[in-house]
Amino acid sequence: xxxxxxxxxxxxxxxxxxxxxxxxxxxxxxxxxxxxxxxxxxxxxxxxxxxxxxxxxxxxxxxxxxxxxxxxxxxxxxxxxxxxxxxxxxxxxxxxxxxxxxxxxxxxxxxxxxxxxxxxxxxxxxxxxxxxxxxxxxxxxxxxxxxxxxxxxxxxxxxxxxxxxxxxxxxxxxxxxxxxxxxxxxxxxxxxxxxxxxxxxxxxxxxxxxxxxxxxxxxxxxxxxxxxxxxxxxxxxxxxxxxxxxxxxxxxxxxxxxxxxxxxxxxxxxxxxxxxxxxxxxxxxxxxxxxxxxxxxxxxxxxxxxxxxxxxxxxxxxxxxxxxxxxxxxxxxxxxxxxxxxxxxxxxxxxxxxxxxxxxxxxxxxxxxxxxxxxxxxxxxxxxxxxxxxxxxxxxxxxxxxxxxxxxxxxxxxxxxxxxxxxxxxxxxxxxxxxxxxxxxxxxxxxxxxxxxxxxxxxxxxxxxxxxxxxxxxxxxxxxxxxxxxxxxxxxxxxxxxxxxxxxxxxxxxxxxxxxxxxxxxxxxxxxxxxxxxxxxxxxxxxxxxxxxxxxxxxxxxxxxx
Amino acid sequence: xxxxxxxxxxxxxxxxxxxxxxxxxxxxxxxxxxxxxxxxxxxxxxxxxxxxxxxxxxxxxxxxxxxxxxxxxxxxxxxxxxxxxxxxxxxxxxxxxxxxxxxxxxxxxxxxxxxxxxxxxxxxxxxxxxxxxxxxxxxxxxxxxxxxxxxxxxxxx
Ligand SMILES: Cc1ncc(C[n+]2csc(CCOP(=O)(O)OP(=O)(O)O)c2C)c(N)n1
Ligand SMILES: [Mg+2]
Numbered sequence: 001x002x003x004x005x006x007x008x009x010x011x012x013x014x015x016x017x018x019x020x021x022x023x024x025x026x027x028x029x030x031x032x033x034x035x036x037x038x039x040x041x042x043x044x045x046x047x048x049x050x051x052x053x054x055x056x057x058x059x060x061x062x063x064x065x066x067x068x069x070x071x072x073x074x075x076x077x078x079x080x081x082x083x084x085x086x087x088x089x090x091x092x093x094x095x096x097x098x099x100x101x102x103x104x105x106x107x108x109x110x111x112x113x114x115x116x117x118x119x120x121x122x123x124x125x126x127x128x129x130x131x132x133x134x135x136x137x138x139x140x141x142x143x144x145x146x147x148x149x150x151x152x153x154x155x156x157x158x159x160x161x162x163x164x165x166x167x168x169x170x171x172x173x174x175x176x177x178x179x180x181x182x183x184x185x186x187x188x189x190x191x192x193x194x195x196x197x198x199x200x201x202x203x204x205x206x207x208x209x210x211x212x213x214x215x216x217x218x219x220x221x222x223x224x225x226x227x228x229x230x231x232x233x234x235x236x237x238x239x240x241x242x243x244x245x246x247x248x249x250x251x252x253x254x255x256x257x258x259x260x261x262x263x264x265x266x267x268x269x270x271x272x273x274x275x276x277x278x279x280x281x282x283x284x285x286x287x288x289x290x291x292x293x294x295x296x297x298x299x300x301x302x303x304x305x306x307x308x309x310x311x312x313x314x315x316x317x318x319x320x321x322x323x324x325x326x327x328x329x330x331x332x333x334x335x336x337x338x339x340x341x342x343x344x345x346x347x348x349x350x351x352x353x354x355x356x357x358x359x360x361x362x363x364x365x366x367x368x369x370x371x372x373x374x375x376x377x378x379x380x381x382x383x384x385x386x387x388x389x390x391x392x393x394x395x396x397x398x399x400x401x402x403x404x405x406x407x408x409x410x411x412x413x414x415x416x417x418x419x420x421x422x423x424x425x426x427x428x429x430x431x432x433x434x435x436x437x438x439x440x441x442x443x444x445x446x447x448x449x450x451x452x453x454x455x456x457x458x459x460x461x462x463x464x465x466x467x468x469x470x471x472x473x474x475x476x477x478x479x480x481x482x483x484x485x486x487x488x489x490x491x492x493x494x495x496x497x498x499x500x501x502x503x504x505x506x507x508x509x510x511x512x513x514x515x516x517x518x519x520x521x522x523x524x525x526x527x528x529x530x531x532x533x534x535x536x537x538x539x540x541x542x543x544x545x546x547x548x549x550x551x552x553x554x555x556x557x558x559x560x561x562x
Numbered sequence: 563x564x565x566x567x568x569x570x571x572x573x574x575x576x577x578x579x580x581x582x583x584x585x586x587x588x589x590x591x592x593x594x595x596x597x598x599x600x601x602x603x604x605x606x607x608x609x610x611x612x613x614x615x616x617x618x619x620x621x622x623x624x625x626x627x628x629x630x631x632x633x634x635x636x637x638x639x640x641x642x643x644x645x646x647x648x649x650x651x652x653x654x655x656x657x658x659x660x661x662x663x664x665x666x667x668x669x670x671x672x673x674x675x676x677x678x679x680x681x682x683x684x685x686x687x688x689x690x691x692x693x694x695x696x697x698x699x700x701x702x703x704x705x706x707x708x709x710x711x712x713x714x715x716x717x718x719x
Contacts, residue, residue: 118576119579122576122579122580122583123583123584123587126630127629127630127631130576147630181630182572182633183571183572183629183630183631183632183633184630305628306624306627306628307621307624307625307627307628310617310620311621314617
């Protein structure tokens with residue numbers, strides 16, 4: 001038992017939890033905590049906007065699997081974190097957000113820079129705390145980390161009033177790491193009876209498909225997924241959150257499914273007689289019109305979150321548990337299968353409608369081509385963070401990920417402005433990797449101030465800007481469903497991005513021709529330093545295939561040449 | 563269908579707002595909600611009634627269970643339970659002629675007169691919600707001034 005100030009207790013717990021890096025922005029009520037950080041050997045990164053800090057912590061967590069930590073001051077600092085917290089919540093990312101709060105005696109009185117941040121973040125956190133007594137701080141912080149990283153991970157916010165960080169309280173250096181919270185007991189082990197029932201269905205199925213989501217990545221179950229697919233010879237479709245969880249060159253691989261999924265993934269799931277859903281949640285971007293989704297399929301659903309099961313579709317065999325643990329058990333029972341006819345049919349679909357584009361020597365730059373060249377030149381080993389829009393979907397379609405922690409993208413919330421700060425966090429978490437942010441011109445401007453952070457810490461991310469001078473994804477909808485009435489999507493008055501980069505003392509190149517693409521990427525990859533590549537792409541290029549929102553997944557617009 | 567759900571929670575500030583917020587945010591309809599302490603100081607019980615089809619009720623229970631401060635959720639609907647609600651009702655009593663009639667009804671319902679002035683009478687009644695509803699209906703002609711109900715509480719046998 002030692003006596004420490006609240007701020008010192010915070011530092012102690014951060015160290016104990018293995019935190020090496022925090023993203024924080026100071027303010028009045030945080031000064032005591034910052035004063036303690038001054039002496040701590042924890043790396044502190046100052047983003048240029050709290051939202052950037054939250055996304056950076058998120059990107060760090062996604063790339064490393066560790067808990068990301070961000071800090072914001074009371075009031076506007078805390079509200080600036082909100083989008084970042086919601087983004088992490090929707091994609092089940094372990095995050096601990098620390099906010100400063102006005103002193104306890106002022107709470108509730110509309111004090112300067114007071115907001116009810118626990119109230120505001122209640123529906124977008126896994127849990128949150130307002131610390132009222134410094135003697136609770138150590139336990140609360142330990143619980144926060146425990147809750148963030150276990151079960152279905154997610155963000156936890158801890159709101160610390162100024163007087164609590166100044167007050168002296170008890171710090172127990174022997175406090176056990178075994179956190180007991182009676183209302184929180186995540187279930188890891190799947191019910192064996194349910195697993196056996198699932199295996200019966202699997203053994204009987206003629207046209208099974210595996211539909212795997214982000215849970216596979218979080219659980220670290222790519223090997224088990226592979227073994228299951230290989231044993232039962234079932235094709236595998238991945239969600240956006242799971243890309244990289246299955247070898248992209250394997251003949252069982254169907255690519256991504258859903259709104260911008262491949263023709264063959266969507267056809268396969270719709271013709272299947274059994275869907276084995278693993279760590280996925282039947283998002284509307286995946287199922288399309290629910291009434292017409294996979295009409296003949298029975299469904300097995302494995303997920304650690306009971307509430308994810310039977311939320312959107314009726315499930316025949318629910319299995320609540322950790323994906324890796326459940327699959328390991330399941331592998332003891334499944335029999336080898338061939339499914340020759342089924343795989344032949346899928347092959348026909350693959351040949352009928354592969355993903356295609358046409359890059360001519362002298363024509364406008366195709367984003368798909370750029371992504372394929374980035375893939376080639378990084379040998380598929382880079383960590384790719386994306387913003388949100390068409391460029392995100394092209395990345396999902398054309399970069400063949402082999403590691404699920406190499407694709408960092410806001411799936412559930414679809415947050416423009418996520419990519420640049422997330423790439424920063426990923427790079428700081430994985431200093432030995434190349435990190436590339438594939439960005440859109442609209443999204444990049446949402447957190448472009450982080451170029452300053454990137455410069456300050458010489459974070460060597462490469463920004464590959466797919467610049468169409470449009471809010472392209474929205475423009476695509478306007479083109480296809482609103483008679484090309486382009487309202488508020490034209491960004492022709494965009495700034496000169498290379499000049500902006502240069503102003504931050506970051507090197508940049510503008511690329512307009514096919515012949516320049518490979519040399520430019522090589523140039524950016526040459527040194528480990530930040531770089532911006534401004535690729536001027538075919539302005540009205542569309543993302544295909546596309547399932548219109550609310551339509552059945554079998555009603556894909558295939559596009560073709562545009 | 564109407565479900566009665568008993569939720570055992572940590573007795574901490576903000577718990578009620580988590581539960582109320584969950585219902586509001588996900589569009590579930592709370593019929594009634596009663597919160598109270600239990601035999602253990604650090605635990606409270608919330609009894610709430612919700613209507614919805616099986617799918618909604620399943621989600622309600624799962625979502626409640628997801629809350630860290632929720633220790634246990636039990637759907638009491640299909641169980642053998644004792645249900646009670648407490649009613650306070652204020653009736654206009656300016657027509658003194660009707661008072662005796664009023665008192666007779668109270669006797670039939672085994673309710674209690676707990677307040678009386680020249681202007682009004684306050685009656686207390688406890689019972690299953692159907693009984694409370696019936697009593698309120700019978701009281702209508704006498705001129706209901708105000709009604710206060712606790713919401714349902716319940717225990718499984
Ligand atoms: C914060 C936020 N605001 C609005 C949207 C809606 N939205 C989705 S994609 C998109 C356009 C993105 O444009 P850009 O970043 O240039 O990418 P592009 O589609 O052109 O590749 C918009 C406005 C969003 N996802 N996030
Ligand atoms: Mg754009």
